[in-house]
Amino acid sequence: MNDALIQAQNLHRCYRNGREQISVLHGLSLELRRGEAVAVIGPSGSGKSTLLNLLNGLLQPDSGELCVFGRAYSELSERDWAELRRTRIATLFQDGNLIPTLTVSRNIAFRAGLAGLQAHDGEALLDQLGIADTAHRYPDQLSGGQRQRAALACAFAMQPELMLADEPTGSLDYATAERVVPLFFDAMRERQLGALIVTHNPELAQRCDRILELREGVLSPWVSPASS
Numbered sequence: 444m445n446d447a448l449i450q451a452q453n454l455h456r457c458y459r460n461g462r463e464q465i466s467v468l469h470g471l472s473l474e475l476r477r478g479e480a481v482a483v484i485g486p487s488g489s490g491k492s493t494l495l496n497l498l499n500g501l502l503q504p505d506s507g508e509l510c511v512f513g514r515a516y517s518e519l520s521e522r523d524w525a526e527l528r529r530t531r532i533a534t535l536f537q538d539g540n541l542i543p544t545l546t547v548s549r550n551i552a553f554r555a556g557l558a559g560l561q562a563h564d565g566e567a568l569l570d571q572l573g574i575a576d577t578a579h580r581y582p583d584q585l586s587g588g589q590r591q592r593a594a595l596a597c598a599f600a601m602q603p604e605l606m607l608a609d610e611p612t613g614s615l616d617y618a619t620a621e622r623v624v625p626l627f628f629d630a631m632r633e634r635q636l637g638a639l640i641v642t643h644n645p646e647l648a649q650r651c652d653r654i655l656e657l658r659e660g661v662l663s664p665w666v667s668p669a670s671s
């Protein structure tokens with residue numbers, strides 16, 4: 444069985460603003476397998492969010508090869524991508540992407556429902572994440588860190604196969620991150636999830652199977668300054 448979740452070869456992507464053209468990714472390659480966690484680090488503006496959005500179908504590559512779950516980009520319609528985002532790919536954006544008109548527990552139930560599941564363990568998830576008391580609150584009644592954990596609960600509730608996370612601990616204090624990071628990896632191992640995690644958190648990056656650095660439009664294995 445081919446257990447590659449993502450295979451990208453020579454991806455290019457630029458943005459055009461009027462006459463200005465910003466080339467962000469130029470020749471990026473990546474493979475991510477089931478059960479594997481890969482951290483992506485890189486300077487601000489290097490294209491990390493752009494990469495995540497190419498991998499969840501919200502942006503299109505200009506050229507290059509991209510396969511997700513063994514299906515080529517060119518075979519996937521908008522509808523296919525929407526289905527993948529509902530059922531197999533969870534994206535954790537920095538702002539939490541919760542639905543503002545639903546309480547936290549309803550956000551979880553909604554997210555699970557979109558994936559055709561029932562969120563039986565919604566309250567347990569919130570409890571594990573240390574935010575059981577937020578179940579009946581609306582997203583704008585939460586702190587940044589609580590919102591981030593509620594978004595993580597929503598992502599877990601859909602039982603994805605691929606998790607794309609943009610700074611999943613960015614709004615958490617050290618102690619809370621210490622509590623949440625192991626849960627993230629337990630869920631990953633239990634479900635054989637593949638995860639691509641953009642992070643500046645060294646503890647989170649070090650727990651991943653590989654650390655890649657995005658610089659000048661391509662990904663390369665990160666070399667610790669101490670070992671170079």
Ligand SMILES: Nc1ncnc2c1ncn2[C@@H]1O[C@H](COP(=O)(O)OP(=O)(O)OP(=O)(O)O)[C@@H](O)[C@H]1O
Pocket residue numbers: 458459460465467485486487488489490491492493494
């Ligand atoms: N919609 C857009 N139109 C034009 N330029 C864009 C657009 N989105 C991003 N960019 C530019 O593309 C480059 C990469 O942006 P991106 O958000 O992917 O970087 P990043 O590595 O995620 O940054 P950060 O770490 O600061 O979040 C930046 O120079 C940014 O200004």
